[in-house]
Amino acid sequence: MSAARVRGQVRIVGAGLLGASIGLALRERELDVILADTSRANLSLAIDYGAGRPAAEDDAPTLVIVAVPPDLVADVAAAELHANPDALVIDVASVKAGILHELAERGADTARYLGTHPMAGRERGGAISARADLFLGRPWVITPTEITTDEQYRTVEDLALELGATPVRMTAEEHDRGVALVSHVPQLVSSLLASRLRKAPDSAVRLAGQGLRDTTRIAGSDPELWVQILGANAAPVARVLHDYRDELDEVIAALEAPAASGSPRRIAETLAAGNQGVARIPGKHGRDERFSALVVKVDDTPGQLARLLTEIGEEGVNLEDFRLEHSPGAQVGFAEINVLPEAAHRLAEALQARGWTLAEGER
Amino acid sequence: MSAARVRGQVRIVGAGLLGASIGLALRERELDVILADTSRANLSLAIDYGAGRPAAEDDAPTLVIVAVPPDLVADVAAAELHANPDALVIDVASVKAGILHELAERGADTARYLGTHPMAGRERGGAISARADLFLGRPWVITPTEITTDEQYRTVEDLALELGATPVRMTAEEHDRGVALVSHVPQLVSSLLASRLRKAPDSAVRLAGQGLRDTTRIAGSDPELWVQILGANAAPVARVLHDYRDELDEVIAALEAPAASGSPRRIAETLAAGNQGVARIPGKHGRDERFSALVVKVDDTPGQLARLLTEIGEEGVNLEDFRLEHSPGAQVGFAEINVLPEAAHRLAEALQARGWTLAEGER
Numbered sequence: 044m045s046a047a048r049v050r051g052q053v054r055i056v057g058a059g060l061l062g063a064s065i066g067l068a069l070r071e072r073e074l075d076v077i078l079a080d081t082s083r084a085n086l087s088l089a090i091d092y093g094a095g096r097p098a099a100e101d102d103a104p105t106l107v108i109v110a111v112p113p114d115l116v117a118d119v120a121a122a123e124l125h126a127n128p129d130a131l132v133i134d135v136a137s138v139k140a141g142i143l144h145e146l147a148e149r150g151a152d153t154a155r156y157l158g159t160h161p162m163a164g165r166e167r168g169g170a171i172s173a174r175a176d177l178f179l180g181r182p183w184v185i186t187p188t189e190i191t192t193d194e195q196y197r198t199v200e201d202l203a204l205e206l207g208a209t210p211v212r213m214t215a216e217e218h219d220r221g222v223a224l225v226s227h228v229p230q231l232v233s234s235l236l237a238s239r240l241r242k243a244p245d246s247a248v249r250l251a252g253q254g255l256r257d258t259t260r261i262a263g264s265d266p267e268l269w270v271q272i273l274g275a276n277a278a279p280v281a282r283v284l285h286d287y288r289d290e291l292d293e294v295i296a297a298l299e300a301p302a303a304s305g306s307p308r309r310i311a312e313t314l315a316a317g318n319q320g321v322a323r324i325p326g327k328h329g330r331d332e333r334f335s336a337l338v339v340k341v342d343d344t345p346g347q348l349a350r351l352l353t354e355i356g357e358e359g360v361n362l363e364d365f366r367l368e369h370s371p372g373a374q375v376g377f378a379e380i381n382v383l384p385e386a387a388h389r390l391a392e393a394l395q396a397r398g399w400t401l402a403e404g405e406r
Numbered sequence: 407m408s409a410a411r412v413r414g415q416v417r418i419v420g421a422g423l424l425g426a427s428i429g430l431a432l433r434e435r436e437l438d439v440i441l442a443d444t445s446r447a448n449l450s451l452a453i454d455y456g457a458g459r460p461a462a463e464d465d466a467p468t469l470v471i472v473a474v475p476p477d478l479v480a481d482v483a484a485a486e487l488h489a490n491p492d493a494l495v496i497d498v499a500s501v502k503a504g505i506l507h508e509l510a511e512r513g514a515d516t517a518r519y520l521g522t523h524p525m526a527g528r529e530r531g532g533a534i535s536a537r538a539d540l541f542l543g544r545p546w547v548i549t550p551t552e553i554t555t556d557e558q559y560r561t562v563e564d565l566a567l568e569l570g571a572t573p574v575r576m577t578a579e580e581h582d583r584g585v586a587l588v589s590h591v592p593q594l595v596s597s598l599l600a601s602r603l604r605k606a607p608d609s610a611v612r613l614a615g616q617g618l619r620d621t622t623r624i625a626g627s628d629p630e631l632w633v634q635i636l637g638a639n640a641a642p643v644a645r646v647l648h649d650y651r652d653e654l655d656e657v658i659a660a661l662e663a664p665a666a667s668g669s670p671r672r673i674a675e676t677l678a679a680g681n682q683g684v685a686r687i688p689g690k691h692g693r694d695e696r697f698s699a700l701v702v703k704v705d706d707t708p709g710q711l712a713r714l715l716t717e718i719g720e721e722g723v724n725l726e727d728f729r730l731e732h733s734p735g736a737q738v739g740f741a742e743i744n745v746l747p748e749a750a751h752r753l754a755e756a757l758q759a760r761g762w763t764l765a766e767g768e769r
Contacts, residue, residue, distance in 0.1 A: 162615055182613055213609055221610035224602060229621045232599050234680030235653055236592060239646060241683045246576060247584035250545055251687045252525055257620045258592045259687065262680035270674045277664035283602060284658050288651065290598055295647050301640035311633045317597030317625035320604045324614045324622065346719055348728075352712040362711070366729050 048201035049074060051105035054098070054127070056080070056119055058089035060165060061135050062110030063173035066094030068206045071175050077102050089170035103127075106198060109134040113271040117145035124151045131195055133157045137222060138275035139186050139215035157191055157199055158215055160184040160222070161208055168265070176207065183208035186215040223279035230261055230269060231284065237262030335387035337380045340400040351378060351399065358393045360386045411564035412437060414468035417461070417490070419443070419482055421452035423528060424498050425473030426536035429457030431569045434538050440465050452533035466490075469561060472497040476634040480508035487514045494558055496520045500585060501638035502549045502578035520554055520562055521578055523547040523585070524571055531628065539570065546571035549578040586642035593624055593632060594647065600625030698750035700743045703763040714741060717760055723753045 053069055055062045058080040066076045066089060076095035080086040090097065107123045107130045109116055116136045123132045124146075132155055136142060139158040146153050163181040165172050183203035187196050196212075203210040213221070237259040240248060273280060290313060297309040341347045355362060366379040382390055391401055416432055418425045421443040429439045429452060439458035443449040453460065470486045470493045472479055479499045486495045487509075495518055497505060502521040509516050526544040528535050546566035550559050559575075566573040576584070600622040603611060636643060653676060660672040704710045718725060729742040745753055754764055 162613055164615075181615075184613065211609075211612070217607075217609055218613075221607070221613045224606055224610050225614045225618045228602070229599060229618050231654075231657060231676070232595055233617075233621050234677050235650055235657070236595050237681075237683030238653060238676060238679035239587060239591065239650060239683065240686050241679055243587055243686070244580075244584070246574075246580060247587050248686050249574070249688055250525055250547070250581075250584045251588045252527075252544075254596075254624045255588045255592050256687060257623050258596050259680070259684045260620050261617045262684040264677070264681075266674050266677035266681060269677050270670050273661065273673055274664045274670055277661040281658055281661040284654065284661065287598055287602060288654055288658065290601060291594075291647065291651055291654070294594060294598070295644055295651065298636065298640040298644040298647070301637045307633050307637055310636055311629050313594070313601060314597050314627070314629035314632050316601035316604055317622070318600075318627075318629060320600035320602065321622045321625040323603050323606070323611050324619060325612055346716070348725070349712045349715040349719065352715060353709070356709050356712065365711075 048205045049106070049198075051075075052077060052102060054079065054102065054104035054107045054123075054130070055095060055110060056107065056123060057110035057112075058082075058085045058094065058170050059110060059112075060168045060170070060172050060177075061161065061163070062108065063089040063092060063094040063170035064163075064175065064177040065108060065110065065135075065206065067092065067173055067175040068178070070095060072205065077104060085170060089173070092170055092173060094170065094173060104130050106130060106202070107132045109136075112268065113138060113275050117142050117149065120156060121146055121149045121151040124155055128152075131155055131157060131198055133159050133199055135159055135161055136275075137226070137272050139184075139218045141275050143186075143188070143215055153188075154190050155195075157195055158186045159199055159203075160186075160218060161203070161206075163208070168268075178203070179207035181208050182211045184211045184213055184218050186213055186218050188215075219276050220279045223276055223283050227273055227276055227280045228283045228287065230264060231273070231280070232287070233259055233262040234264075335382060335384040337382070337387060337391050337394070337401060339378045339380060339394060341378050348378065351394075354394070354397055355380065355390065358390055360390045411568045412469070412561075414438075415440060415465060417442065417465065417467035417470045417486075417493070418458060418473060419470065419486060420473035420475075421445075421448045421457065421533050422473060422475075423531045423533070423535050423540075424524065424526070425471065426452040426455060426457040426533035427526075427538065427540040428471060428473065428498075428569065430455065430536055430538040431541070433458060435568065440467060448533060452536070455533055455536060457533065457536060467493050469493060469565070470495045472499075475631065476501060476638050480505050480512065483519060484509055484512045484514040487518055491515075494518055494520060494561055496522050496562055498522055498524055499638075500589070500635050502547075502581045504638050506551070506578055516551075517553050518558075520558055521549045522562055522566075523549075523581060524566070524569075526571070531631075541566070542570035544571050545574045547574045547576055547581050549576055549581050551578075582639050583642045586639055586646050590636055590639055590643045591646045591650065593627060594636070594643070595650070596622055596625040597627075698745060698747040700745070700750060700754050700757070700764060702741045702743060702757060704741050711741065714757075714762065717757070717762075718743065718753065721753055721756045723749045 052075045054077040055066050056079045058078050066078055069076050070093055077098050078086060078089055078095035079098055104127055107127055109120045109123060109132065111119050113136045116134045120132055120134055134142060137160055139160060142158055146156055161178050161181060161183040163177045185199050200210045293309055294313055297306040300306055339351060341351055360382055362380060362382065395401060415438045417440040418429050419442045421441050429441055432439050433456055440461050441449060441452055441458035442461055467490055470490055472483045472486060472495065474482050476499045479497045483495055483497055499505060500523055502523060505521055509519055524541050524544060524546040526540045548562050563573045656672055657676055660669040663669055702714060704714055723745055725743060758764060
């Protein structure tokens with residue numbers, strides 16, 4: 044692609060999920076991507092996967108992306124700033140203020156460092172899970188300081204845009220408070236809930252339904268990684284948990300005297316506050332925000348569905364995701380078609396012209 | 407169906423999601439289903455939907471199913487026991503011990519009452535959301551007492567089996583402790599978490615990802631219903647929340663002194679305990695347990711997918727659910743086909759014979 048916003052050699056240190064995904068995406072744009080990793084096995088895998096090439100003597104990267112585990116970021120970023128005196132060095136770790144502080148303590152050239160955090164991930168890590176589209180439609184936080192130049196900021200903004208992400212400008216402190224609330228506290232709340240199941244009787248656990256599955260899904264996350272993240276953002280996380288604990292105490296008190304005046308109201312207030320809080324989360328729940336969804340009514344027969352897909356193909360529209368909800372008894376199903384937003388309107392009109400009925404809103 | 411396990415007239419009181427879904431399923435089996443509801447509008451809707459017929463003078467139900475909101479169950483069950491002196495009266499509410507206690511207090515004929523709880527639901531309630539297959543593959547808890555006869559137990563067991571559910575025998579107290587852990591506490595934990603988002607800055611909320619969405623999804627539940635459920639099961643819920651709060655306090659203390667000896671270990675222990683707890687939850691996370699999934703590799707073109715669906719139709723297998731995961735860059739996609747378990751093996755062999763590649767395990 045000649046219109047690529049990112050130019051020059053890019054060096055990525057750390058060939059895990061994020062590093063390899065960035066590498067894959069930049070290689071698709073035919074950039075020269077240098078990969079480094081302390082693990083030879085990780086590095087070979089990421090190179091085999093097409094995420095970049097090994098380092099060479101005369102490399103001169105203009106941009107270095109540090110994508111190592113949180114505890115190692117400051118050390119590696121300091122070393123990269125030293126080894127590449129003309130490069131802008133950025134990182135992609137999920138806590139920001141502490142790294143800048145550590146770099147300053149080490150006497151690193153922080154004028155060439157810029158902290159960033161792409162809000163993307165998968166349940167499984169490693170280069171094996173890397174995807175070039177990992178960042179599509181996701182926020183990519185960039186945390187400039189007073190000494191960050193416009194050119195430095197634009198370089199990282201261009202990187203985020205090139206990878207399909209949405210750049211979000213924040214201070215490191217704003218970022219850390221934000222992720223404490225929307226990511227780190229949910230992780231602990233989920234782990235604490237799942238922790239209760241360890242010694243539960245089998246008869247209780249077998250009653251588990253989708254509500255428990257959803258609330259505990261992230262309790263399956265890697266403890267080693269999360270101890271690092273939580274340790275690096277301890278104060279903002281503790282502040283949110285304090286408020287959480289105070290409200291929890293009130294709910295426990297109400298449950299211990301359920302017939303007392305005010306107890307039902309106290310419980311109702313927490314449930315209503317939960318309703319209000321969840322309504323603030325942008326995007327449809329459980330949906331992939333990168334795509335637009337069309338919902339088409341189909342008779343509940345395989346032939347109908349095949350015809351629908353054939354006709355979508357004839358319209359030249361590529362399906363990004365597809366889901367059928369089948370409701371026995373009703374004799375109709377609803378096919379949810381996910382396409383790129385720019386194709387959605389045209390496809391909707393074409394399908395209606397071909398006689399299909401489109402349903403409105405969420406199913 | 408001549409082999410129907412449930413016989414005689416069935417009277418359902420309460421034409422909401424559960425009542426109307428039971429009605430739909432029993433009507434599919436050509437049983438005589440009588441519907442009652444204090445709301446004329448609810449009743450008409452459920453009858454229009456095909457869930458049963460209005461009550462008549464000479465009705466003589468052998469089974470009465472009370473499917474009203476939790477706070478009303480004891481009153482309605484007592485009235486139904488009185489009005490139908492030969493019928494077995496059951497309820498489907500999500501808390502059990504209190505109802506039996508209240509019925510005894512009212513002097514009702516508890517020898518003809520049996521408490522049950524089908525562990526099924528949808529996010530939206532009402533007859534409009536009813537489905538005949540709501541109970542398929544779900545546990546249906548039955549809580550007999552010392553005076554419950556084998557015949558009474560078998561009647562309810564047959565109802566559950568007829569509707570595709572798995573009967574689970576427990577005492578009312580075991581049930582209430584179990585649902586406190588796997589349903590009621592998760593609800594409060596999720597509401598308390600979402601409650602934190604109410605006053606959060608927009609800049610924080612826009613960083614929300616799938617982890618927050620999953621952990622707060624059930625925080626969108628109906629406060630009115632949940633105040634009743636939590637009030638009816640207050641003591642078991644409070645006991646679980648006490649343990650939760652104690653571990654939360656330890657985590658907060660560790661986060662307030664993150665560099666102190668033992669703090670990282672304390673946090674790691676909660677994360678590891680969460681791993682262990684979540685591993686105990688039966689079934690695949692986020693999957694529909696009623697069906698078997700086959701994963702078929704498809705070239706990432708609409709024509710391929712249409713061919714796959716056509717061929718599944720030619721094999722005479724009905725798709726229950728279907729999902730395409732599309733991974734740009736890889737040039738292949740994976741179609742997850744959900745079919746009834748009894749059809750899965752045959753379809754897998756047929757597709758392989760037709761040249762399709764089936765992937766193993768989870769994607």
